[in-house]
Amino acid sequence: MPKRPSQERNTFSTAEVPEKAILVAVCPAGVTMERTEENLAELAFLLDTAGGVCLKKVIQRLERPDTRTYIGSGKLEEVREYRQALDADLMVFDDELSPAQLRNLEKEMDCRVLDRTTLILDIFAKRARTSIAKTQVELAQLQYMLPRLTRLWTHLERQRGGIGMRGPGETQIETDRRLIKERIAQLKVLLEKFDTQKTLQRKNRESLVRVALVGYTNVGKSTLMNLLAKSDVFAENKLFATLDTTVRKVVIGNLPFLLTDTVGFIRKLPHGLVESFKSTLDEVVEADLLIHVVDISHPDHEEQIAAVGRTLAEIGAADKPTILVFNKVDAYTYIEKEADDLTPMTRANWTLDMLRDSWMAKISAAPNAPLVPPLFISAATRTGIDTLRDVIYEEVRRIHAVRYPYNNFLY
Numbered sequence: 001m002p003k004r005p006s007q008e009r010n011t012f013s014t015a016e017v018p019e020k021a022i023l024v025a026v027c028p029a030g031v032t033m034e035r036t037e038e039n040l041a042e043l044a045f046l047l048d049t050a051g052g053v054c055l056k057k058v059i060q061r062l063e064r065p066d067t068r069t070y071i072g073s074g075k076l077e078e079v080r081e082y083r084q085a086l087d088a089d090l091m092v093f094d095d096e097l098s099p100a101q102l103r104n105l106e107k108e109m110d111c112r113v114l115d116r117t118t119l120i121l122d123i124f125a126k127r128a129r130t131s132i133a134k135t136q137v138e139l140a141q142l143q144y145m146l147p148r149l150t151r152l153w154t155h156l157e158r159q160r161g162g163i164g165m166r167g168p169g170e171t172q173i174e175t176d177r178r179l180i181k182e183r184i185a186q187l188k189v190l191l192e193k194f195d196t197q198k199t200l201q202r203k204n205r206e207s208l209v210r211v212a213l214v215g216y217t218n219v220g221k222s223t224l225m226n227l228l229a230k231s232d233v234f235a236e237n238k239l240f241a242t243l244d245t246t247v248r249k250v251v252i253g254n255l256p257f258l259l260t261d262t263v264g265f266i267r268k269l270p271h272g273l274v275e276s277f278k279s280t281l282d283e284v285v286e287a288d289l290l291i292h293v294v295d296i297s298h299p300d301h302e303e304q305i306a307a308v309g310r311t312l313a314e315i316g317a318a319d320k321p322t323i324l325v326f327n328k329v330d331a332y333t334y335i336e337k338e339a340d341d342l343t344p345m346t347r348a349n350w351t352l353d354m355l356r357d358s359w360m361a362k363i364s365a366a367p368n369a370p371l372v373p374p375l376f377i378s379a380a381t382r383t384g385i386d387t388l389r390d391v392i393y394e395e396v397r398r399i400h401a402v403r404y405p406y407n408n409f410l411y
Contacts (some may be wrong), residue, residue: 018053020081021114025058025094026065033059036094038300039267043094045218046119050126055086069104070097076108083109090114096270099148117270124273132194139187140272142180149173149180198282198343208249209257209396209403212287212313213319216304219295220327223379225261228389245283252393255400260287265311267303271334274314281315288399290322291392296355299329299348322397323391324363325373330381352376 011403023043027036036059044054060075070093083091090112092104097115105113114122121141128134213221229248246261260283274281284290292308294301312318332355335348350358359374371389377384 002364004148018051019089020055020085020086021052021090021092022079022088023054023057023092023094024071024079025060026071027061028065029057029063033061034369035300035303037096038097038303042267043092043116043119046116050119050123051333052090052092055088056082058082063093067098068101069108070095070101080109083111088299092116092119095268102110104149117272120266120270120273132191135187135190135194136273138273139184139191140270140277142184142187143272143275144270146177146180146184146272149177174367183223195282209289209399210283210287211250211257211289211291211392211396212260212262212284213214213263213291213293214284214308215264215293216295216308217266219264219272219293219304220379221264221293224291224293224325224377225259227379227385228392229259246281250397252389255393257396258401265308266309269307269311274311281317284312284320285315285317287317287320289392289395290317290320292322292324293322294326295328296326296352297333297350298329301326302332321395323372323395324359325388326374326376327379329376329383330378 023040025036025040025043027033037154040059042055044057047054058071058075058079060071062072068071071079071306082088088111091109092114092248093105094116096117097105097113121144124133124137125141128137169266213225215221225246225248229250245263248259248261248273250257250259261282262284263277264320288311292305298304309318312320329352332352356374356376363374372395373392375384375388378387379385
């Protein structure tokens with residue numbers, strides 16, 4: 001029996017519809033096309049983490065990005081056609097755009113335009129859970145937004161003219177700028193209070209050796225933290241799954257120490273985020289030992305190591321004693337060459353043993369060689385975890401023996 005209209009039930013989906021985007025990058029002089037493609041692939045992963053969908057990737061070779069529209073006029077027209085044909089919601093550019101570039105691009109594209117910094121800030125805002133993380137992200141967002149207010153208030157610009165449109169634009173912008181500056185000052189005061197609390201907490205923990213996990217985002221630090229500390233830190237195959245610093249007491253053998261999981265680093269990490277997350281990154285600065293976790297299965301892991309090194313140098317932690325740990329050996333793949341293949345051997349053809357031997361030689365020849373040879377593990381399958389535990393135990397025991405020489409008989 002058919003239902004009467006009053007009996008019919010309308011159902012509506014509450015699922016968010018992912019926004020569709022076109023990704024754009026410039027390959028400048030001195031940068032290979034392969035590196036630019038890798039950066040764009042990472043941007044696509046960032047977009048996926050933020051909840052968007054990549055429809056197309058566009059790369060243009062230029063001596064340097066155009067100061068007006070980032071890409072050249074011909075490529076701009078091509079991208080505009082792509083946007084219309086694919087019905088894209090937004091454009092995402094793989095560099096930080098100036099306020100003028102953002103304004104010009106939105107006018108040309110007639111859609112929202114984001115840059116890499118905006119996307120990273122959006123992910124951080126989405127991932128922030130604690131008060132300190134939310135405060136840090138809001139500060140970074142406001143500092144980024146401040147010089148771009150003219151773009152946000154184009155509907156009130158004086159240049160548009162007309163009855164009732166003369167003057168309010170500049171007034172509104174100045175008012176908004178003043179309010180943002182006041183909010184930034186409030187957030188800085190709040191972060192200073194958080195910093196004082198963190199400093200006090202660290203002083204209360206000075207009796208134990210402190211070990212910090214550092215590395216590129218999504219290399220498995222939180223998974224390794226859960227394994228070593230038997231904890232339940234949130235871990236996910238997404239960028240920046242962990243924003244809040246987590247500290248756990250770990251005991252290996254009869255030796256206790258503190259293990260810290262920190263926010264992951266990334267190439268082109270906005271400077272404002274580094275400044276805002278200073279109190280969080282101080283956990284790295286004040287650690288006694290760093291465990292630098294690397295995703296060995298990532299084709300560009302060497303550049304990721306360099307990016308982490310640059311960030312550590314920026315926060316003053318580059319000279320910390322470090323254990324280099326290559327994670328995800330279970331996911332490492334290579335292309336096996338045929339016996340009669342005469343093409344030159346590339347990194348893509350290296351077996352895991354060849355890669356291990358290469359890193360062993362490189363580390364031993366380095367002027368500032370790490371404490372021990374690099375370790376190759378898999379946190380997912382527990383491969384090499386016992387060896388890692390033994391190495392951590394020995395290094396923590398060595399630090400403890402220097403700091404507390406009268407307690408050496410305990411170990």
